[in-house]
Amino acid sequence: MIAYLARRLIQAALILLGVSLITFALLYLLPADPVRQIAGRSATPQTVESIRQQLGLDQPFIVQYWRYLTNLLSGDLGRSYIQRSEVSELIVSRLPASLLLMVGAILCELVIGLSMGLIAAVKRGTATDQALMVGSFIGVSAPQFVVGLLLLYVFAVKLGWFPIGGYGTWRHMVLPSLTLGILGAGWYSRMMRSSMIDVLRQDYVRTARAKGLAQRAVLFGHALPNAILPVVAMIGIDIGLFMGGIVVVESVFGWPGIGQLAWQAIQRVDIPIIMGVTLVSACAIVLGNLLADIVAPFIDPRIKLR
Amino acid sequence: QETLDQKAKQGGAITITYKDDVATLDPAIGYDWQNWSMIKSLFDGLMDYEPGTTKLRPELAESYEISPDGKTFTFKLRKGVKFHNGREMTADDVKYSLDRVTNPKTQSPGAGFFASINGYEDVAGGKSESLSGVSVVDPSTVKIELSRPDATFLHVMAINFSHVVPKEEVEKYGADFGKHPVGTGAYKMAEWTLGQRLVFERNADYWNKGLPYIDKITFEIGQEPIVALLRLQNGEVDVPGDGIPPAKFQEVMADPEQKARVVEGGQLQTGYVTMNTTMAPFDNVKVRQAVNMAINKDRIVKLINNRAVPANQPLPPSMPGYDKAFTGYAFDVEKAKALLGEAGHPEGFETELFVMNTDPNPRIAQAIQQDLAAIGIKASIQSLAQANVIAAGGEKDGAPMIWSGGMAWIADFPDPSNFYGPILGCGGAVQGGWNWSWYCNKELDEKAAAADSIVDPAKAEERAKLWSDIYAKIMADAPWAPVFNEQRFTMKSPRMGGDDKLYVDPVHIPINYDYVYVNDVQ
Amino acid sequence: MTSPIAPEIPAIAPPARPRAGVWSRLAKRPLALTGLVIIAVTVAGALLAPYLTGYDPNEQLFDGLTLEGAPLPPSATFWLGTDLLGRDLLTRILHGARTSLIIGIVANGAALLIGTLVGITAGYFRGYIGAALMRFTDLMMAFPALLLAICLAAVFQPSLWIVAMVIALVNWVQTARIIFTETSSLAEREFIDAERTIGASTGRILFRHILPHLLPTIIVWGTLGISTTVLLEATLSYLGIGVQPPTASWGNIIFENQTYFQAAPWLVFFPGAAILALALAFNLVGDALRDILDPTQRGRA
Amino acid sequence: MSDKPVLDVAGLTISVRGEDGERAVVSDLSFALGRGETLCIAGESGSGKSMTSLAIMALLPQPAARISAGSIRLGDTDLIDLDERRMRRIRGNRIAMIFQEPMTSLNPVLSIGRQLIEAIEAHTGVSRVQSRQLAIEALTAVRIPEAESRLKQYPHELSGGMRQRVMIAMALALKPDVLIADEPTTALDVTVQGEVLELLRDLQRQHGTSVILITHDMGVVAEMADRVIIMRNGRMVEQGKVADIFERPAVDYTRELLAAVPRMGTGAARQGSSETTEDAKPAAVAVAQDLHVRFDLHGGFFGRVNRRVHAVEGVSFSIAPNETLSLVGESGCGKSTTAKALAGLVPYSGELAIGGRNLSGLGRDERKAVRRDVQMIFQDPYASLDPRMRVGDLVAEPLLIHNIGTPRERTERVAALFERVGLSADQMERYPHEFSGGQRQRICIARALALRPKLIIADESVSALDVSVQARVLQLLKELQREFGVAYLFISHDMAVVENISDRVAVMYLGQIVEMGTRDQIFSNPRHPYTRRLIEAVPVPDPVRRRTRFARMDREIPSPVRKLGDAPKKLVLADVGGGHLVAESADR
């Protein structure tokens, strides 16, 4: 186990190194000149050059990258070109919110998606099944901005059950998590349905019923743990997909997460922030996948870590 | 001293929302419309404008004198002005602040504004740490010597970059001063939770007694404008900082109760299309003129729900030097076609129109595209993120046409010269510069310099006339096609009080925090 | 060795029972038929768009807006209403179908293809090839798609095909991972061993025996991918890579107008419904196809 | 025995819905089961035995199958009318069932403790601690050693025999009135089978449980049954006391069935060719010399190899053309692994040669050519056929791969092969799941024959078949050998079958051969104690010679998993005359 972890962590580090190199190179090739943006409209060429030197942007690519890496090891992600704050500070201040949202969204996805998939599988071929599957497609196809605003309008403005955006209590979390969750639930319900249909055909499900277990115990105690395995692998993948959705949802709900930071940075080509957010999200993705792999043997004892 | 609003009440707290993060609050660095007026409330400069107007008045300076040659400015400082840390502000602070903003290490985007001060070249070139032209006469007197007469210099002393900062705090926080701003302003920073909220607190020691009225201003960050409006309607927000979202504009204006709370005003802004004068076929003035005639400005204004007025010259109407009599190029498709024919393009040509990707800019670009198509110009649209458009504009053959919306040009200060230098003068027509039409007319550069050397306030009329002429000449060469001047619409909650002009203050966006108040205290 | 065809066993004429075609079996299922009809209508709409309505998709009609500049709701003149520039929405949706079909089918299909190839290879070859492919997949997964898109946009002249390529490049990763997991368990099945003992080549095992078993997964991912890629295309064209205004696509009609969904709901609803219908149609056909191609599911309707 | 039957089935008809409408798979079946009685249901594959038991449990596959007529009464309750909730209380509690496949009937992701305890909790009001205690008792009752610590184990950590015992423990924990056991021992080797049967008997004695035992093994029937029902095509063809059925079968089908039962000592009829090979010694088809197969197990701190499965340890044998060598031995002793090494499916060390060509170091094309000469029929016919291919295509595939004939010729040849193995050519269009177990096995055989190989490896290929089909398949194999001179490596745990078909027999134990010789040498003169035990454990299909107790293993099967560097001691085989090799073992 420890050896496995050590090996996977080394691999993860290599992957992160690869991501950082590629990202850095791509950003290096990008036509927008950060120095010009910093220097402003009225700067003289002299000022521009002096700023370029201060930031080390006159150095060759390898030197710049090497400097970035060495700084990175001491936890220094550089300073935002636009906001002028430490990138690490910006990320640290926003990361908890995003992680929280991610947890909330994953919970929503799992609860909604899995139960939809489960019901559809059990009622396979019926109208309920078809309705649920159409539902899952609506979830996947509906633009998140619209879903978010609709939820906000109905549940926060009209009904007043939840606050209109913001961050702080669990009540703030419900609607954004739900908005993200509806999309993911579409995917999970389809996966769950097909894996559940497969499991329900298995002999051990029949055995469980032969013991006289209640339907609930059969479904949740016996079928679910078997059907859930592909779903766990999916959670690892999910984290990557989140970065897309989180931008919209965070801005609709005023959620102070990393998605908004990333989006603003992309719009303004704020390279240090883009680099930082990329690395952090790559970390999350790599760790998410690692976690999925580590959890798998606990769900299915036949799986060995190798 | 200030004449206070009799109806104003002291106290209360308001909430303002923004979508984007607030960048640094360091006055030497902050340079977007969002932190611009926040910095103005935290810091003060030697000069300022009367609230809601573009009229200059002294602020930290009690009075000033301009030498007859217009090259020496002597400011007498107000006494008893204290920084938020309790220390009294002196002339040394003023010099320090100017030295700092021009020092390349500060990486200020505003350093170029101070280019007329003696010794600027040395500081900018790293040869000196101190501007030789700025001298402390006594603790309350500062003398500034210029290398050339500069009529805009008093405006420069009013822009944020010249605001006064305390040396000890700057050194204490270093590069993080922008996160821990300490100034002499009406408000001081109470809390800054990154990505979530900023809280300003009334500066009880403010030198301008009786101001500000409001005790606490909370800026909530990261809020979609539509949601901000919903919250305003719900009574949770007092002013949506990003304004009324286009999607909701008509709904709001259709409701008399809400409409009553919307304040409309002019803005020092012009939306225009640049044409790259170094790129064929836009190197032909007839083509540029044809484009000017082809654009149906009325329709574009209608597209954005009449939130603007059609423009025919670079300067906005509220700017000194705006020529009311100037008619520009009237919308005339036939004439435009004829001009194209004369220029050797009877069948038109293909080109590209760059535009920033946020609503309504791509829509406006499409309207322009259709208008151009009517005279045979097939412009394909490149709708990109702001930074990419700016980058394309800064390359000599990067962008044949750019629609300026969303990126530029809100004036830094209300002076006609501000619309010339970097965006129409030769100095801006360099790689990475902001003169996207690459228009460089040496003769006009000289005229502009001449106009700016008319320092005498009494000759302001004359100077404005000179500028009008310059812009008329520019329009003859037509590097731009001015399209409209945006109007500002600020919405406020019912409890907000104060003169309407405070809500459309030309230099404070969205509102002038120092003078507004709330009605519902005691 | 004796002659290739063993003479000891007398040749027997095999029964001449024709296999029921997939198409005719699809046509027997009402749901699948509905799906096929929707797809056919969409394709026809896309191809015949110029002849179906009297409008030009990019023409900003003078009477397409109110005096205040508001778009018009559906009416007899504009069946699905007009957009914010006063263009006929129906015409734009019909023309937009071209873009969206290319993205939803070609780009999504390419992503599916790459993902399947990578996943199946990595899952079957456990050694260095498999490990290297999976690590590469992990790398791609950890790499932000949007950034890649922006950089590609900077390098290439943005066009529909670039978007399609970018979408394929970023979307194959998830498929690859799922297919990898399934393939590695399939590779352990006994019938694969049985194929090896008869000397089946690796290619044959992968594509004739393992691939058909992955079909349900591929169908799930492929059909769900349609809506996500069509919407992703809108995000990309927003960032300047891909179709640029005024070219319509279902995704960017929604994207441009989503803030107006209360003021002008038709601008979001109709293109949204189009995406949904297309995705659902493919799903219906896919589901039916899966049942038809899976012999153990015979007899279910 | 009380007069009133515990379970009374009357006029039971079960129909399934298929593409071509509804058809009855069980028609008008009636029987009664007395208290403490053992009723055996025997009959050919697909005759509706499993369907009947599932109907009693109300677990018929949904929505395809349903009961269309008849009644099932448990005491006074008619089970057919019960709703799902009331039925649930009966399942497991009053009627319990052991399913046909022990390998797949336990939930792989739940510990066996959890699976046992939950069954107890579902029906008794006792606390968790008590249920746990009951579960331990149940495990002890089925003689699983160290029951308490086993609760934490997962199914895959147990051997097949143990898993079946867990299933039985689960069924018996609640002391049901009726126990239905559907082929409980088919998948087990003889020694374990003996133990399981013994256990059923024990428990029946203690609790007076009535048992319905479904089996195709007439030996088991003779050993266990009080009464027997013979089924065919969904109908009961005969019913009676076990002695009557065996001695005076009334219908032809029963007689056929009994005649088909392979009996020990009847193999003598088969002679001839094998004897001549002794002196003629033509070039061997396959030779194994000191074959080793080891699987590395990773573990410990750094994921290094720290243990090895010594699956095959120095096995040597050779198979002559036209000869059948049988490999016997208990589960896990390395039979399949030896076969797989020969088929090129696992890496090995040592020497393997097919048709004089050494298997190691072959190029791509040569390897393909060798593949032509060796074909394998797998243990599980269903698992070894790609379920998504038509069987016709599956059988044609080897021809296609080796580029033999035109498509038309191939189809013709496949059709011919189908005829040859007793299937009809129009079944070529069907899919594997549309066949019964026996038919599937014949498809596998047809596939193996398509290339006319020199050697066919048959791994437990007849174990899952009912006796009549089994007999037909064995007959087919023999005919093919006579016609084409194929050699067989025949792997089986059924000693009667082995005796029937082999020329020579090798007995494996823990990866090594402990005894090898001609069939007569092994069966009439078994020298090694392990061989003797294997032979003794075979149930005799004659109720008169029923044994009261089986010899029970005194200890668990030793594990082939060993620490690195701790290779097992190599056994030395000594010739005791006429090529009869026996390991010199001190410990047995």
Ligand SMILES: Nc1ncnc2c1ncn2[C@@H]1O[C@H](COP(=O)(O)OP(=O)(O)OP(=O)(O)O)[C@@H](O)[C@H]1O
């Ligand atoms: N799910 C199903 N759908 C349709 N037909 C089925 C299904 N399950 C079984 N059958 C059919 O029902 C008949 C009886 O099957 P059953 O399983 O009872 O046979 P069996 O006597 O137990 O045979 P075996 O000895 O092979 O287990 C067979 O013809 C089989 O093809």
Ligand SMILES: Nc1ncnc2c1ncn2[C@@H]1O[C@H](COP(=O)(O)OP(=O)(O)OP(=O)(O)O)[C@@H](O)[C@H]1O
């Ligand atoms: N891939 C593998 N990895 C590790 N161990 C294995 C592997 N395959 C087989 N073994 C082990 O090798 C030993 C021999 O297995 P094998 O399948 O040859 O037994 P068998 O004699 O065929 O038994 P059965 O009668 O149950 O089929 C067993 O202990 C088994 O657990």
Ligand SMILES: [Mg+2]
């Ligand atoms: Mg059965």
Ligand SMILES: [Mg+2]
């Ligand atoms: Mg085996």
